[in-house]
Amino acid sequence: MLALGTLLLGGCDVAGLQPSPGPRLPSPTPTVAFDVAVTPGSTSNSHVRAPTATPLVVPRGPYLALIPASGPPTTLTVRVRGGHLPAAKALQLSYDTGGGAAASATVYTDHRGALSAHFAIPAASPGTYDMLAQLNGVTVAATTFAVVSTATLDVHVTGEDKTRGIRVEGASFLPHIRVLLVVYSMSGSMTPMRLGIRRSGRQGMFRLERSISALQPGQYVVRALSLSNQTAQVSEGFFQVAL
Numbered sequence: 001m002l003a004l005g006t007l008l009l010g011g012c013d014v015a016g017l018q019p020s021p022g023p024r025l026p027s028p029t030p031t032v033a034f035d036v037a038v039t040p041g042s043t044s045n046s047h048v049r050a051p052t053a054t055p056l057v058v059p060r061g062p063y064l065a066l067i068p069a070s071g072p073p074t075t076l077t078v079r080v081r082g083g084h085l086p087a088a089k090a091l092q093l094s095y096d097t098g099g100g101a102a103a104s105a106t107v108y109t110d111h112r113g114a115l116s117a118h119f120a121i122p123a124a125s126p127g128t129y130d131m132l133a134q135l136n137g138v139t140v141a142a143t144t145f146a147v148v149s150t151a152t153l154d155v156h157v158t159g160e161d162k163t164r165g166i167r168v169e170g171a172s173f174l175p176h177i178r179v180l181l182v183v184y185s186m187s188g189s190m191t192p193m194r195l196g197i198r199r200s201g202r203q204g205m206f207r208l209e210r211s212i213s214a215l216q217p218g219q220y221v222v223r224a225l226s227l228s229n230q231t232a233q234v235s236e237g238f239f240q241v242a243l
Helices: none
Strands: 063-067 076-083 090-096 101-108 115-121 127-135 138-147 152-158 165-171 178-185 193-199 206-211 218-226 234-241
Touching: 063 127, 090 115, 101 115, 152 218, 152 234, 165 178, 165 193, 165 218, 165 234, 193 206
Parallel strands: 063 138
Antiparallel strands: 063 076, 076 115, 090 101, 090 127, 127 138, 152 165, 165 206, 178 193, 178 218, 218 234
């Protein structure tokens, strides 16, 4: 009779055998914790760099530069910069609007030939005008200034024959200026016809309405001419009188 707890196999006492260990489990991977601070911010284009002014590229030779280099058809003071000019000299700046020098000033360079001054640009019609720097009548540098205008005229013809009228609307003019409105024939067959004078508002707008029953059939242009000494604002609009 076999005793409980004892089993003889091939002469071996298995009662004292220890169970073989199972497969070894891997130890858990250590976890590293981080404290993360989140700062609220705008999700707009904060990553886009703000535009910066284009720097002046200095030429190798004598130069003039105007800041700004363009402006409206009114009197405007600009900054004049120059370099590589005759050192420690008095130069004559002249600004030409097409009929000879409209403005001039005497400026002085430093011991390095650099120039920094201010200049009053006179009112002129839209276009590009020359500025010269001269020494003893000889031009040593030159640049240009562009006069630009965004003023517009809308012209509408209403009615027929004896009831024919015209409506002129101006926009984007300089504010608070007196404007003379004149009708010209495209064929040059009539004496210019004065429509009237209007003053632009704070937003540069104005409006005029009147009869034009005396006009013969044809093509015409309305011109707006500034009456101010401080501006040369000009604009035009076209219209047609039908049979």
